[in-house]
Amino acid sequence: MGLVIPLDERIDDEPSIDPLVRLVNADMARVNQLILAKAGSDVEMIPEVANHLISSGGKRLRPMLTLAAAQMSGYVGEGHIALATAVEFMHTATLLHDDVVDESDMRRGKLAARKVWGNQASVLVGDFLLGQAFRMMVDVGVMECLGILSDAAAIIAEGEVMQLAAAKNMTTTESDYLAVIKAKTAALFSAAAEVGPVLAGRPRDEQYALRSYGINLGFAFQLVDDALDYGGTTAQLGKNVGDDFREGKVTLPVLVAYARGTAEDRSFWQRCIAEGNLQPSDLSSAIERLGRAQAIEETVARARSYGALAKSSLAPFKDSPHKRALLEVVDFCIARVH
Amino acid sequence: MGLVIPLDERIDDEPSIDPLVRLVNADMARVNQLILAKAGSDVEMIPEVANHLISSGGKRLRPMLTLAAAQMSGYVGEGHIALATAVEFMHTATLLHDDVVDESDMRRGKLAARKVWGNQASVLVGDFLLGQAFRMMVDVGVMECLGILSDAAAIIAEGEVMQLAAAKNMTTTESDYLAVIKAKTAALFSAAAEVGPVLAGRPRDEQYALRSYGINLGFAFQLVDDALDYGGTTAQLGKNVGDDFREGKVTLPVLVAYARGTAEDRSFWQRCIAEGNLQPSDLSSAIERLGRAQAIEETVARARSYGALAKSSLAPFKDSPHKRALLEVVDFCIARVH
Numbered sequence: 001m002g003l004v005i006p007l008d009e010r011i012d013d014e015p016s017i018d019p020l021v022r023l024v025n026a027d028m029a030r031v032n033q034l035i036l037a038k039a040g041s042d043v044e045m046i047p048e049v050a051n052h053l054i055s056s057g058g059k060r061l062r063p064m065l066t067l068a069a070a071q072m073s074g075y076v077g078e079g080h081i082a083l084a085t086a087v088e089f090m091h092t093a094t095l096l097h098d099d100v101v102d103e104s105d106m107r108r109g110k111l112a113a114r115k116v117w118g119n120q121a122s123v124l125v126g127d128f129l130l131g132q133a134f135r136m137m138v139d140v141g142v143m144e145c146l147g148i149l150s151d152a153a154a155i156i157a158e159g160e161v162m163q164l165a166a167a168k169n170m171t172t173t174e175s176d177y178l179a180v181i182k183a184k185t186a187a188l189f190s191a192a193a194e195v196g197p198v199l200a201g202r203p204r205d206e207q208y209a210l211r212s213y214g215i216n217l218g219f220a221f222q223l224v225d226d227a228l229d230y231g232g233t234t235a236q237l238g239k240n241v242g243d244d245f246r247e248g249k250v251t252l253p254v255l256v257a258y259a260r261g262t263a264e265d266r267s268f269w270q271r272c273i274a275e276g277n278l279q280p281s282d283l284s285s286a287i288e289r290l291g292r293a294q295a296i297e298e299t300v301a302r303a304r305s306y307g308a309l310a311k312s313s314l315a316p317f318k319d320s321p322h323k324r325a326l327l328e329v330v331d332f333c334i335a336r337v338h
Numbered sequence: 339m340g341l342v343i344p345l346d347e348r349i350d351d352e353p354s355i356d357p358l359v360r361l362v363n364a365d366m367a368r369v370n371q372l373i374l375a376k377a378g379s380d381v382e383m384i385p386e387v388a389n390h391l392i393s394s395g396g397k398r399l400r401p402m403l404t405l406a407a408a409q410m411s412g413y414v415g416e417g418h419i420a421l422a423t424a425v426e427f428m429h430t431a432t433l434l435h436d437d438v439v440d441e442s443d444m445r446r447g448k449l450a451a452r453k454v455w456g457n458q459a460s461v462l463v464g465d466f467l468l469g470q471a472f473r474m475m476v477d478v479g480v481m482e483c484l485g486i487l488s489d490a491a492a493i494i495a496e497g498e499v500m501q502l503a504a505a506k507n508m509t510t511t512e513s514d515y516l517a518v519i520k521a522k523t524a525a526l527f528s529a530a531a532e533v534g535p536v537l538a539g540r541p542r543d544e545q546y547a548l549r550s551y552g553i554n555l556g557f558a559f560q561l562v563d564d565a566l567d568y569g570g571t572t573a574q575l576g577k578n579v580g581d582d583f584r585e586g587k588v589t590l591p592v593l594v595a596y597a598r599g600t601a602e603d604r605s606f607w608q609r610c611i612a613e614g615n616l617q618p619s620d621l622s623s624a625i626e627r628l629g630r631a632q633a634i635e636e637t638v639a640r641a642r643s644y645g646a647l648a649k650s651s652l653a654p655f656k657d658s659p660h661k662r663a664l665l666e667v668v669d670f671c672i673a674r675v676h
Contacts, residue, residue: 043500097465100438101458120439123461124498127435130465131492134472138485146484147476154469160462162381 015331017059023325024067027081031063034085038132049113049125053092056110061221061329062192063088069196069210072322079140079199086149087192089133094156094188096126101164102247106240145195152191159183168248170266170274174255178219181226186218193217209316213326216310221333223303226251227296228337230287242283248273252302256295257286265289300337307334353669355397361663362405365419369401372423376470387451387463391430394448399559399667400530401426407534407548410660417478417537424487425530427471432494432526434464439502440585444578483533490529497521506586508604508612512593516557519564524556531555547654551664554648559671561641564589565634566675568625580621586611590640594633595624603627638675645672 021028039050063084070080098104099112100119106112114122130153137146163180166172193214197206229244230253244251250273258269268289271277290296307330317323359366377388401422408418436442437450438457444450452460468491475484501518504510531552535544567582568591582589588611596607609615610624628634645668655661 041496041499043496043503045499045503046496097461100461119457120502121499123435123438124495124502127468127495128492128499130468131488131495134488135485135492138481138488141481143476143479143481147473150469150472150476154466154473157462157465157469158379158381158384161379161383161459161466164458164462165381165383 015328015335017061017329017332019321019325020064020068020329023071023322024064027067027071027084028060028064030081031060031067031084031088034081034136035088038085038089038136039129041128045117045121046125046128049096049117049121050092050129052110052113052116053095053107056107058091060088061333062091062188065189065192065214065217065326066196068322068326069193070199071196072317072320072326073197073200073202073206075196075200077199079142079145080196082136082140083145083149083195083199084192086133086136087188087195089129089136090149090153090156091188093126093129093133094160094184096122096129098160101160102243104243104247106243140199142199144198148191148194148198152187155183155187159185159187163249166250168274168276169250170258170270172250172255174252177250177252177255181219181222182215185222186215189218189221190214205316209313212313213310216306216313217330217333219306220303220310220330223252223299223306224334224336227253227299227303229253230290231296231337242286245272245283245286246278248276252299253290253295256298257290257293260293260295261289265293296337300334303334303337307331353666353673355399355667355670357659357663358402358406358667361409361660362402365405365409365422366398366402368419369398369405369422369426372419372474373426376423376427376474377467379466383455383459384463384466387434387455387459388430388467390448390451390454391433391445394445396429398426399671400429400526403527403530403552403555403664404534406660406664407531408537409534410655410658410664411535411538411540411544413534413538415537417480417483418534420474420478421483421487421533421537422530424471424474425526425533427467427474428487428491428494429526431464431467431471432498432522434460434467436498439498440581442581442585444581478537480537482536486529486532486536490525493521493525497523497525501587504588506612506614507588508596508608510588510593512590515588515590515593519557519560520553523560524553527556527559528552543654547651550651551648554644554651555668555671557644558641558648558668561590561637561644562672562674565591565637565641567591568628569634569675580624583610583621583624584616586614590637591628591633594636595628595631598631598633599627603631634675638672641672641675645669 035054039054040047066084066087067080095107096113099107099114100122104112105115113125137149159180159182163184166176166180190211191214194207194211197210226244229241229251254269254273258266261269268285272282272286310330311327314323314326373392377392378385404422404425405418433445434451437445437452438460442450443453475487497518497520501522504514504518528549529552532545532549535548564582567579567589592607592611596604599607606623606627610620648668649665652661652664
């Protein structure tokens with residue numbers, strides 16, 4: 001008789017984030033409560049601005065990584081709730097400041113906070129959330145987690161400045177671009193996952209394994225985002241298709257199309273990205289040129305390679321529902337392009 | 339025979355910051371080195387922007403408070419250098435973000451960084467310096483100091499948002515105004531002084547004494563700044579006389595003149611501050627009205643009261659060169675109005 005365990009009950013399905021969501025569901029409810037409590041202030045504008053962004057509900061992938069990593073590490077305690085909330089606040093603060101820097105109009109399918117309350121409020125509420133994030137980390141009281149997350153905070157800001165310097169600059173190299181996304185995206189994914197085993201006092205190899213998982217997942221996630229900007233739907237993106245193009249962001253699809261293109265292609269990218277001299281038909285022309293260069297396919301292929309690295313990083317862990325959920329999330333992030 | 343100690347060798351002089359500067363001079367040289375090292379980055383724009391502000395040389399009063407408080411507490415170690423540097427970075431980050439929020443053109447007698455590199459760089463380099471500040475605090479590794487400084491970071495941002503909400507609003511009350519300056523200025527002075535005895539493991543009463551010294555000095559400092567905006571020189575201020583007026587900031591001088599003024603005065607302040615409808619002659623008219631209401635004298639009188647509170651906070655400490663220097667700095671901050 002015995003128990004029948006299906007080898008892989010989801011084998012025919014699209015990869016999904018649902019197994020991860022189910023595992024962290026109870027903890028995530030507490031994170032959501034803490035988010036609301038810590039975004040509160042007697043200064044009315046703070047919860048208004050913060051809740052505008054928070055209630056628009058991103059997937060909260062980053063705090064889920066912290067919770068899942070802590071659970072998989074057998075952590076018993078409360079600290080993972082506060083650290084996951086701090087991770088989400090760091091991310092939210094970055095989004096608020098990014099929108100000011102990029103002069104974006106939309107975020108997560110809503111008007112960007114800066115369009116409603118102004119750049120000033122977006123800058124300052126971002127600062128407030130960052131301050132609250134550090135307060136929560138201090139409350140948890142594990143110095144090594146503070147080190148990992150404060151490193152990430154400085155690296156993210158450094159990456160944003162790098163991106164600013166690379167914007168509208170077609171001499172950006174692929175390695176410049178990878179350095180930007182490593183800092184601005186992969187660093188927080190990595191820190192979010194790494195603090196789980198550190199909090200639980202697990203051995204270094206598990207810490208390094210989850211760090212490597214996070215950084216490679218972050219690369220894959222950002223590459224797919226950059227591909228979606230030229231081919232996704234506004235619903236998938238929560239922002240407008242072509243935003244990166246209009247903002248003159250030099251992303252991998254553009255670099256591939258530029259490298260593989262004709263002289264005419266190159267002068268097109270030069271005019272649109274570097275000079276910011278845009279005609280209404282340029283976005284569809286850009287998408288055509290990306291198609292001819294197979295630049296989206298190339299970008300997604302790279303994302304898949306990073307995804308494979310993320311998955312193999314988890315080799316030190318024995319099979320478990322958490323490990324399977326973290327593996328599936330990698331495929332889920334990549335499958336967003338379909 | 340014995341040693342002749344002059345009771346107060348400086349009794350006939352103007353109060354000065356020099357005794358404090360001399361006491362912390364050697365440590366401050368190390369802080370300045372660390373500032374340059376930690377504002378460094380391979381991302382060129384970061385040291386450029388940071389050094390623009392850092393090299394323009396404010397008085398560095400806040401890190402000097404940290405150094406003097408640590409020395410007075412008998413601290414033996416290296417941590418006060420990093421904490422003082424972190425305090426200065428928190429302050430610099432706030433200035434960078436403030437200039438964006440206030441749309442300022444000048445800072446410390448130079449073009450504001452945002453006028454040279456743009457708002458985007460000011461936001462992001464501010465974030466980088468804040469991240470570096472937290473990294474340094476983590477390196478020092480004293481959790482209670484991290485708590486004090488991260489509390490201050492969140493409170494400062496909250497105060498800035500409060501100020502934004504109070505701007506151009508003549509229904510702001512005096513207690514609203516005091517809450518703003520407590521958060522945006524006094525909180526960092528307080529934290530800067532308080533971490534000294536905490537780092538040295540001194541008893542709570544000394545910690546609380548230096549916290550109280552810092553907070554009251556911060557109040558006095560900001561009140562004098564607000565008075566100088568209507569009567570100082572550009573050299574004293576490092577910014578233009580009347581900046582607060584032009585930005586519609588509701589400071590104590592304005593509140594006093596409004597409360598003591600005629601109906602005509604009130605409609606003047608309403609038009610200038612709330613409606614931002616300014617004529618070229620309005621600044622000199624504002625200064626005249628402040629004169630009639632004795633608003634600057636009233637503001638300085640309040641500064642003196644806070645100064646007295648700051649001084650009496652140091653009662654638990656026995657006489658020493660450090661105590662005398664800290665007492666004199668209070669008078670120095672207030673004497674800036676002459």
